Amino acid sequence: MTASLPDALVLPAGDAHLREQTTQSTPLVSGDFLHMVRDQVSLPNGLHARREYLLHPGAVMVVALLDDGRVLLERQYRHAVAHSLFEFPAGKLDLDEGVLPCAARELREETGCLATHWAVATRIHPCIGYSNEVIHVVFAKGIVMGEPSLDEGELLDVCAATLPDLLVMAGDGRITDAKTLAGMLWLQHVVSGSWPLVWSELA
Amino acid sequence: MTASLPDALVLPAGDAHLREQTTQSTPLVSGDFLHMVRDQVSLPNGLHARREYLLHPGAVMVVALLDDGRVLLERQYRHAVAHSLFEFPAGKLDLDEGVLPCAARELREETGCLATHWAVATRIHPCIGYSNEVIHVVFAKGIVMGEPSLDEGELLDVCAATLPDLLVMAGDGRITDAKTLAGMLWLQHVVSGSWPLVWSELA
Numbered sequence: 001m002t003a004s005l006p007d008a009l010v011l012p013a014g015d016a017h018l019r020e021q022t023t024q025s026t027p028l029v030s031g032d033f034l035h036m037v038r039d040q041v042s043l044p045n046g047l048h049a050r051r052e053y054l055l056h057p058g059a060v061m062v063v064a065l066l067d068d069g070r071v072l073l074e075r076q077y078r079h080a081v082a083h084s085l086f087e088f089p090a091g092k093l094d095l096d097e098g099v100l101p102c103a104a105r106e107l108r109e110e111t112g113c114l115a116t117h118w119a120v121a122t123r124i125h126p127c128i129g130y131s132n133e134v135i136h137v138v139f140a141k142g143i144v145m146g147e148p149s150l151d152e153g154e155l156l157d158v159c160a161a162t163l164p165d166l167l168v169m170a171g172d173g174r175i176t177d178a179k180t181l182a183g184m185l186w187l188q189h190v191v192s193g194s195w196p197l198v199w200s201e202l203a
Numbered sequence: 204m205t206a207s208l209p210d211a212l213v214l215p216a217g218d219a220h221l222r223e224q225t226t227q228s229t230p231l232v233s234g235d236f237l238h239m240v241r242d243q244v245s246l247p248n249g250l251h252a253r254r255e256y257l258l259h260p261g262a263v264m265v266v267a268l269l270d271d272g273r274v275l276l277e278r279q280y281r282h283a284v285a286h287s288l289f290e291f292p293a294g295k296l297d298l299d300e301g302v303l304p305c306a307a308r309e310l311r312e313e314t315g316c317l318a319t320h321w322a323v324a325t326r327i328h329p330c331i332g333y334s335n336e337v338i339h340v341v342f343a344k345g346i347v348m349g350e351p352s353l354d355e356g357e358l359l360d361v362c363a364a365t366l367p368d369l370l371v372m373a374g375d376g377r378i379t380d381a382k383t384l385a386g387m388l389w390l391q392h393v394v395s396g397s398w399p400l401v402w403s404e405l406a
Contacts, residue, residue: 004348005269008276008289008364008372015287018280018358029232031255034239034333036232041282049356052234053283054257054333066208073211077221078331079244080256084218085331086211122373126381127330128281128288130237130257135381145207153252155221161211169211170325170388171398178329178338182384185373185391195374 017044020051028052056133060102061090063121063183064113065141070160071187072111072143077155086169087177090135100202103138109149111158116142119197121190124182135179137186139197163191220247223254231255259336263305264293266324266386267316268344273363274390275314275346280358289372290380293338303405306341312352314361319345322400324393327385338382340389342400366394 024040035055042048064072077084091106093099100118107113121137148158161169166184169175175184189195227243238258245251267275280287294309296302303321310316324340351361364372369387372378378387392398 005273005275005361005363007273007368008278008362009368011278011360011362015278015280018278018287018360020280020282022282028234029239031231031239031241032253034255034257036234036237036239038234039282043356043358045355045358047356050235051282052237054237070208070210072208075211075214075218075221077218077223078328079223079225079242079254080333080335081328081331081337082335084221085328087331122376123379124381124384125281125284125288125379127334127336128284128290128380130283130334131330132283132285133330134284152248153246153250155246155248157214157221158208159211159214160208165210165212167392167397171392173325176326176328177331178327178381178385181327181388182381185384185388188388188391189370189374194370 019044020049023048052130054131054133056131057095058093059090059133059135060093060099060106061088061135061137061179061183062103062107063088063137063139063187064107064111064115064143065139066143066160070162071166072113073159073161074110075157075159085177086175087180088183090179099136099138103136103140104202107140108146110156112146112148114144114146115140116201117199118202119199121186121195121197124179126179137183139190141199163187222247223252226251255333257334257336259334260298261296262293262336262338263296263302263309264291264338264340264382264386265306265310266291266340266342266390267310267314267318267346268342269346269363273365274369275316276362276364277313278360278362288380289378290383291386293382302339302341306339306343307405310343311349313359315349315351317347317349318343319347319404320402321405322402324389324398324400327382329382340386342393344402366390
């Protein structure tokens with residue numbers, strides 16, 4: 001049967017047969033942090049539907065390469081899933097903040113580390129079903145320790161792991177955070193040389 | 204500086220210094236699909252905070268291995284991010300539905316495919332900041348084509364790609380869905396033999 005399936009690489013670039021048009025957008029709730037909207041949409045086949053999702057300012061995740069070959073990792077309690085999880089340092093973009101300044105700020109605030117070299121790798125969507133969040137994946141190297149400046153309500157462990165150790169932790173279920181697993185796919189291909197990065201110095 | 208950072212593999216298993224306790228939970232909104240709550244929590248340092256997140260029934264993602272070496276892929280318009288995205292087939296668990304029955308149902312409904320062999324690989328958290336969603340990652344093989352049975356409001360392309368092609372699409376930014384990228388990390392290590400699966404037949 002498989003011969004009848006088209007190849008993803010040769011699907012038409014256009015998506016007019018899939019694309020929805022928004023006809024109405026209504027705010028549903030604005031919390032301290034989460035903002036939900038409900039849109040009315042029209043489908044290419046003429047039908048109508050309702051779509052609910054969260055508005056998110058976007059975020060940055062930092063894969064910080066230490067000189068000893070390890071990568072920075074955090075462990076943080078995540079109330080929504082009621083577990084302490086390992087993850088790469090990450091945080092939301094402030095209003096009008098650029099990706100690299102945000103990456104440097106989050107890394108400094110959460111881990112105390114500074115970096116001399118930065119590279120934007122890609123952007124990922126953590127939650128395409130119900131959030132417009134985009135996470136910019138940024139690599140950092142030339143890491144120098146400083147002092148963390150966490151909010152008093154922000155508690156986390158900072159630690160480090162080699163790529164082989166990260167893979168062991170993913171394989172045995174100790175790393176379950178999807179953005180971190182996606183970052184590990186990138187890390188693996190950056191380390192192997194198959195997905196080269198363009199590094200720049202950040203003043 | 205890096206010598207002063209603890210190793211993630213040897214961090215204490217206990218997380219009492221991170222763990223939050225819920226003191227109150229209030230529903231904020233129940234939409235057609237999304238349900239938001241706000242919890243009051245107490246932190247280990249005695250402070251209090253508010254946490255908002257979405258309640259989600261959990262989901263299953265299927266990495267379906269075709270006999271010709273390709274993997275099933277869908278392309279679907281995702282209103283929240285306003286793009287058509289490539290992703291592995293996935294869907295929400297129905298009430299009291301098991302992981303493998305859900306995987307078989309979603310694969311059949313969305314792609315028309317049946318599978319003879321199934322293996323649960325892992326579970327991932329797509330959105331630990333603001334959703335309790337867990338996605339069970341399931342592999343399928345022995346794929347036989349059937350007829351899709353999509354809802355009339357559900358429009359998607361079904362296609363297939365080899366692992367090398369998937370990696371090209373991730374590396375050049377055509378695959379940005381975090382669950383799919385996490386699934387690709389698994390696929391890569393299943394194919395290489397480093398993360399073996401335990402297969403079973405589903406009646």
